[in-house]
Each structure stands twice: as C-alpha cells, then as structure tokens.
C-alpha cells in the first residue's frame with residue numbers, strides 16, 4: 479500500500495506546476511476531488527462527541543474527539559491536534 483506522502487506527491491507536483499506556470503492541467507478536477515474527499519474523511523474520523531469528565535459530584539460535560547486518545551489512555555479534547563491542523567490549513571486558525 480502506498481503511503482499518504484507517496485499518494486500526495488504527484489498532486490503536490492501538479493499544484494506546484496500550476497502555481498509556477500498557471501495552467502491547471504488535466505488532473506486538477508480529480509486532484510481537487512481527491513483532496514476534498516481526504517479532508518472529509520479526516521473530519522469524519524475526528525468528529526466530536528460529548529463525554530462526562532470526573533463522573534459524580536464534580537462532573538462536567540466536555541467535547542472529545544472520537545478518533546483520538548492521549549498517550550495515557552484518556553480522551554483527547556476536541557478540537558484535537560488533527561482538527562486544529564486542518565482548520566489552520568484552511569485558514570481558520572487563530
């Protein structure tokens with residue numbers, strides 16, 4: 479199975495050619511569709527859900543990522559690092 483970097487390399491090469499020469503090329507619609515599908519797949523995996531933190535008297539509801547956990551086995555707060563990175567790449571970072 480090809481790695482994500484191997485799959486992304488030709489798309490990146492074509493995007494750079496477009497940036498440098500201004501011609502979108504024949505693969506542009508397919509590249510755009512693949513990239514959108516990739517991001518949508520990531521968003522689906524890294525969706526948020528509510529979780530109860532500290533069940534009992536001091537419990538509170540927090541948003542956590544359904545696709546991530548922390549190294550110590552806990553839930554990852556949402557937005558997780560993946561969602562934060564995608565948001566920033568799309569220009570929505572702070």
Ligand SMILES: [Zn+2]
Pocket residue numbers: 523524543544545546554558559560561
């Ligand atoms: Zn996540």
